[in-house]
């Protein structure tokens with residue numbers, strides 16, 4: 001495999017830089033050529049060669065990372081950073097452009113502190129949900145974690161991407177407290193109270209004094225996060241998972257109207273995860289379990305599938321947490337409201353078949369037990385998968401509008417409409433998945449076109465994406481153009497101030513320093 | 523209420539467990555790598571996406587990779603480092619070559635040892 005060098009870097013400079021980096025991290029933690037195979041993404045709409053890195057580097061600690069930054073500054077090397085690199089559906093472990101160097105922080109995986117008294121942990125970027133969960137189990141902790149559906153994901157990486165889980169602590173960035181960050185020039189910064197020498201409350205209070213910078217280091221490229229604190233939920237005395245199922249596609253409007261005050265008043269404490277039957281089915285088996293027809297699955301067929309699986313067209317999962325009596329009272333209120341729709345059914349622990357993977361993995365996620373079951377989705381149609389999350393305000397009209405729009409777009413490009421409507425405290429996410437066989441060139445091309453269509457049609461109607469696959473970062477940022485692209489411009493100015501050479505993940509969220517006149521296509 | 527108070531009491535008792543910042547000991551055991559990187563997908567039931575896919579493709583006999591006597595070590599290594607269709611690859615920063623060898627040994631031990 002011929003090495004694709006970073007743009008503008010000579011092969012002699014590259015070789016020299018690699019020689020110096022080897023001395024810092026050791027030969028075994030520098031990966032080149034065919035050792036880069038596991039750094040490729042075979043599951044997107046563009047072939048892996050499109051984003052083959054020139055090298056991958058895996059430092060063991062902050063000092064080694066600082067030393068790498070020095071060399072990167074000297075030789076103008078773009079470093080694409082991540083902690084676990086399991087960001088599947090959004091680009092996986094590959095950098096934005098071929099030739100970038102991957103800075104793989106997986107080896108920095110210490111759980112630095114578990115504080116039972118204040119209910120927090122302080123971790124490094126390589127710590128995964130599985131690892132943190134196991135650590136808390138082994139040490140007899142009384143704290144729950146809140147994990148994203150894929151348990152191999154990273155506590156820090158997921159939070160930096162504004163990721164979410166399924167307990168009341170689901171919003172991972174919101175529940176974070178205190179960061180340590182390396183800037184492009186190698187300087188180290190602690191945010192919030194952590195900036196004070198001898199500070200006693202770095203993980204108890206987010207703000208410290210002065211402007212709050214933490215958010216700036218999420219979903220961008222202004223720094224490398226080397227430590228981060230997270231609040232953990234103490235195990236509640238009672239936990240009661242539930243599911244409400246609904247017979248008709250058209251019930252969505254009423255469901256979302258009923259849900260709005262329940263979420264706003266926190267009667268429904270965690271995310272209200274409303275699986276369309278397509279989503280529920282895809283967690284149980286590949287597409288070939290349900291149809292042999294290549295055309296998108298029709299509403300009539302979904303109805304039959306729902307009947308066969310003893311599920312609704314809509315299946316809303318949630319849970320109650322707290323004191324046993326409160327939990328029963330709260331559940332009573334939820335049940336009264338949510339079953340006012342004709343045909344609604346209630347499912348509790350023990351009501352589903354014992355081997356129902358759908359119920360089982362949700363009941364685990366809602367109490368922070370990490371697993372991988374949702375990856376059944378990835379098996380739907382050959383492994384290719386791209387996720388989109390247009391965001392709308394909670395309520396029936398918007399939910400129905402977005403649902404219909406996403407159905408039309410996905411079906412229009414020849415794909416099944418696989419969706420989950422997740423109610424947050426004020427809004428909802430219309431998670432939409434494009435599943436395709438990446439080895440089928442035509443399907444990959446359609447998936448690519450479908451993706452752009454999803455982003456642009458939703459944006460034109462006022463529903464913005466909250467995350468983006470590498471390929472569509474510029475398309476998504478291209479929809480945040482208000483006030484003469486004011487937001488994009490301030491991001492660019494910050495980039496110019498902090499990283500004028502473009503050492504750190506250039507192009508992440510379409511943020512580039514002005515010195516980079518090239519490489520703007522994704 | 524009792525339960526809440528005892529829960530809170532327990533938390534106070536445990537206090538802060540501040541660990542010294544030492545690096546984790548490597549290599550990890552095969553069992554540990556299995557838990558961190560494979561079991562979630564390869565638990566041999568409907569909750570394991572790897573098992574589900576292998577069952578659909580090849581039938582019940584090939585559903586479980588833990589305890590399989592037919593998977594060659596070279597094949598496992600190849601799949602882990604390069605991925606296989608719906609399975610994404612794993613990197614040496616996840617599982618080192620030495621850890622992969624331990625993992626392969628672990629896979630070859632029976633899934634349910636006879637008591």
Ligand SMILES: Cc1cc2nc3c(=O)[nH]c(=O)nc-3n(C[C@H](O)[C@H](O)[C@H](O)COP(=O)(O)OP(=O)(O)OC[C@H]3O[C@@H](n4cnc5c(N)ncnc54)[C@H](O)[C@@H]3O)c2cc1C
Nearest residue numbers: 082083084085086087148149153154157158163164224225
């Ligand atoms: C079937 C399926 C289900 C999913 N379910 C969920 C879900 O429930 N919730 C959810 O949130 N996501 C979900 N995802 C998306 C994704 O898998 C997770 O968000 C996953 O946690 C991201 O991978 P990671 O944690 O390894 O992050 P990484 O790949 O390590 O990081 C993600 C990005 O964050 C930045 N970053 C990471 N570490 C650093 C650092 N130290 N310094 C600076 N920048 C950094 C980088 O830009 C990086 O590309 C799902 C995906 C699939 C395919």
